[in-house]
Amino acid sequence: xxxxxxxxxxxxxxxxxxxxxxxxxxxxxxxxxxxxxxxxxxxxxxxxxxxxxxxxxxxxxxxxxxxxxxxxxxxxxxxxxxxxxxxxxxxxxxxxxxxxxxxxxxxxxxxxxxxxxxxxxxxxxxxxxxxxxxxxxxxxxxxxxxxxxxxxxxxxxxxxxxxxxxxxxxxxxxxxxxxxxxxxxxxxxxxxxxxxxxxxxxxxxxxxxxxxxxxxxxxxxxxxxxxxxxxxxxxxxxxxxxxxxxxxxxxxxxxxxxxxxxxxxxxxxxxx
Amino acid sequence: xxxxxxxxxxxxxxxxxxxxxxxxxxxxxxxxxxxxxxxxxxxxxxxxxxxxxxxxxxxxxxxxxxxxxxxxxxxxxxxxxxxxxxxxxxxxxxxxxxxxxxxxxxxxxxxxxxxxxxxxxxxxxxxxxxxxxxxxxxxxxxxxxxxxxxxxxxxxxxxxxxxxxxxxxxxxxxxxxxxxxxxxxxxxxxxxxxxxxxxxxxxxxxxxxxxxxxxxxxxxxxxxxxxxxxxxxxxxxxxxxxxxxxxxxxxxxxxxxxxxxxxxxxx
Numbered sequence: 001x002x003x004x005x006x007x008x009x010x011x012x013x014x015x016x017x018x019x020x021x022x023x024x025x026x027x028x029x030x031x032x033x034x035x036x037x038x039x040x041x042x043x044x045x046x047x048x049x050x051x052x053x054x055x056x057x058x059x060x061x062x063x064x065x066x067x068x069x070x071x072x073x074x075x076x077x078x079x080x081x082x083x084x085x086x087x088x089x090x091x092x093x094x095x096x097x098x099x100x101x102x103x104x105x106x107x108x109x110x111x112x113x114x115x116x117x118x119x120x121x122x123x124x125x126x127x128x129x130x131x132x133x134x135x136x137x138x139x140x141x142x143x144x145x146x147x148x149x150x151x152x153x154x155x156x157x158x159x160x161x162x163x164x165x166x167x168x169x170x171x172x173x174x175x176x177x178x179x180x181x182x183x184x185x186x187x188x189x190x191x192x193x194x195x196x197x198x199x200x201x202x203x204x205x206x207x208x209x210x211x212x213x214x215x216x217x218x219x220x221x222x223x224x225x226x227x228x229x230x231x232x233x234x235x236x237x238x239x240x241x242x243x244x245x246x247x248x249x250x251x252x253x254x255x256x257x258x259x260x261x262x263x264x265x266x267x268x269x270x271x272x
Numbered sequence: 273x274x275x276x277x278x279x280x281x282x283x284x285x286x287x288x289x290x291x292x293x294x295x296x297x298x299x300x301x302x303x304x305x306x307x308x309x310x311x312x313x314x315x316x317x318x319x320x321x322x323x324x325x326x327x328x329x330x331x332x333x334x335x336x337x338x339x340x341x342x343x344x345x346x347x348x349x350x351x352x353x354x355x356x357x358x359x360x361x362x363x364x365x366x367x368x369x370x371x372x373x374x375x376x377x378x379x380x381x382x383x384x385x386x387x388x389x390x391x392x393x394x395x396x397x398x399x400x401x402x403x404x405x406x407x408x409x410x411x412x413x414x415x416x417x418x419x420x421x422x423x424x425x426x427x428x429x430x431x432x433x434x435x436x437x438x439x440x441x442x443x444x445x446x447x448x449x450x451x452x453x454x455x456x457x458x459x460x461x462x463x464x465x466x467x468x469x470x471x472x473x474x475x476x477x478x479x480x481x482x483x484x485x486x487x488x489x490x491x492x493x494x495x496x497x498x499x500x501x502x503x504x505x506x507x508x509x510x511x512x513x514x515x516x517x518x519x520x521x522x523x524x525x526x527x528x529x530x531x532x533x534x535x536x537x538x539x
Contacts, residue, residue, distance in 0.1 A: 172357040180374040194361045226384040271408040
């Protein structure tokens with residue numbers, strides 16, 4: 001919000017003063033969660049001292065740190081394997097989801113015939129398609145079974161948000177274009193499409209989160225490559241500290257993806 | 273641009289509802305005339321504007337613009353809606369330029385892009401919002417947004433301006449000022465204006481003639497000729513002649529004694 005106004009603020013309105021509190025606030029945004037994280041680590045250690053948990057049940061933070069420092073490269077490599085699946089699934093799922101949203105909005109036939117089927121697929125947990133997909137697809141190849149499940153998860157939020165965005169165009173905006181003789185294609189390109197952007201971007205943000213869920217779920221269920229599979233390996237040998245370290249790595253990448261999309265969203269919709 | 277409405281009726285039919293919006297509406301508006309249409313909510317005033325603009329066809333009857341029967345949007349009309357209806361992802365300047373893009377997409381733009389850009393700047397200056405040229409709509413107040421939408425309706429220099437309760441959402445002070453500004457712009461760019469409102473003093477202040485419409489189905493109950501001199505000044509609002517026209521319009525609507533209101537259903 002603040003950076004957008006810098007570029008577009010009308011001169012006659014009061015110039016936004018550089019508030020002395022702002023930089024402090026910006027730092028606190030990062031300091032507060034960091035302080036809280038330190039408190040959690042301390043609490044974690046205290047719990048182990050008090051209840052004397054066996055390291056297999058709850059390893060101390062120091063052991064997790066050892067995993068991160070000695071096997072960090074391996075964890076990140078595995079995560080990047082997963083990330084490739086996540087991003088392909090996200091890309092194809094979102095693209096198809098957007099196309100489906102456009103078709104459902106503008107074609108009454110598609111809306112009546114396909115939308116109910118899509119909604120019934122939507123309410124079903126996507127993981128139940130996995131056995132079927134493995135029979136059809138096998139494991140591996142491109143797009144592999146993981147990408148397909150990830151696509152399924154990324155698809156729906158984008159479809160629903162595209163429909164909401166495109167059909168939210170006000171009647172007057174349509175009439176504005178039509179009263180000047182604008183074609184339907186012009187209306188779509190110049191009004192409906194830009195109008196729907198904030199909705200679609202919000203859908204993409206959800207789709208990204210769903211894509212992480214989809215890929216990791218399949219990796220845990222059918223381990224071959226990726227960080228989810230490595231978690232299963234660690235579980236087999238009760239390497240609890242490795243599992244916790246892996247979860248931390250996944251969380252960091254998930255957060256990064258989420259904030260990246262949020263940043264893009266803010267850049268593209270500063271007018272919103 | 274001259275307008276002739278020839279025995280127009282409009283019926284809206286949906287699956288479970290049939291609404292007769294207009295019944296047998298006939299009227300003539302002269303070239304460069306400023307007319308207002310006044311009447312209760314839901315009487316088909318807005319429908320009438322949409323028929324004139326060619327956005328919807330009449331169920332019966334015909335609309336003629338300069339003697340040519342309307343069978344679709346013609347492009348030489350400016351439309352101002354009750355809400356500013358600005359495209360919020362565009363700057364003020366780009367919003368005002370929108371009609372150029374629509375017309376250029378059909379190779380119908382009456383002038384080149386540069387000339388339109390010059391006009392846009394001139395209009396924004398005339399409307400007193402030139403310092404907001406590069407601002408986004410959300411940074412403007414409601415009154416300023418509506419001024420932008422009026423600039424947008426004027427940029428392609430249409431010969432007909434259709435205004436659907438454009439100042440309905442504004443407070444009384446802003447409304448009066450906008451009335452004066454609209455007349456100033458109208459004087460500078462002579463064009464026919466059809467102005468829908470349900471605010472009687474506004475209709476009287478602006479118009480050459482005021483058409484009064486009935487409740488649904490909308491028919492024209494009569495018209496009041498406003499023979500006050502132009503240019504109209506704020507002072508005129510307090511003159512006896514002005515108030516006479518307001519009273520005359522009130523009577524035509526049926527607001528005379530108030531007794532009629534009690535028997536009417538509040539639809």
